[in-house]
Amino acid sequence: NAGVTQTPKFQVLKTGQSMTLQCAQDMNHEYMSWYRQDPGMGLRLIHYSVGAGITDQGEVPNGYNVSRSTTEDFPLRLLSAAPSQTSVYFCASSTLRGGNTEAFFGQGTRLTVV
């Protein structure tokens, strides 16, 4: 039972490079989301999706792009990496039964932009 799988675990990028953080879940959850975690800031929502073909912005969406072509996958794209995007990124999934469930988190991706 894989749950939520994020790849890669670590990544170093140069300013201006682009890359995609992968997130896959095998629980058939409708809801998937991306958070970034910065020291002293908690987890902040970047983008989320309530189902295939449906995405929306969270609290800190600038510089990131998402798509949801399948229920299982929810990749996060950094279009032109900036040092301010150095962070730990978490992907999460849950059912849309709202709070009657928990959000399952991936292991996180530690991204450094130099």
Add this chain to the structure above:
Amino acid sequence: AQKVTQAQTEISVVEKEDVTLDCVYETRDTTYYLFWYKQPPSGELVFLIRRNSFDEQNEISGRYSWNFQKSTSSFNFTITASQVVDSAVYFCAQYSGAGSYQLTFGKGTKLSVIP
């Protein structure tokens, strides 16, 4: 808009002491859900508890207990007889069932348990 406040940034206790982590939430919704997550030094996020707004019963799970009080908009977490393995960052979070689908986190409280 939702907001979760964890006023304690860092707490240090000596092993076997009891410790309470505070969480205050803000919401205009009548239906909402509150969570606690643990993030050990290894970095993963571990689900601890979920509570919905219609259930104000306190809950106990082993050395962990949670006190939910709607009158003060608080959802505090107590660890009894703390252990070194309890050292972690603890996050309180809130979800509103009003279609926003956003889990809002507090900034976390770092707990250090000293042997």
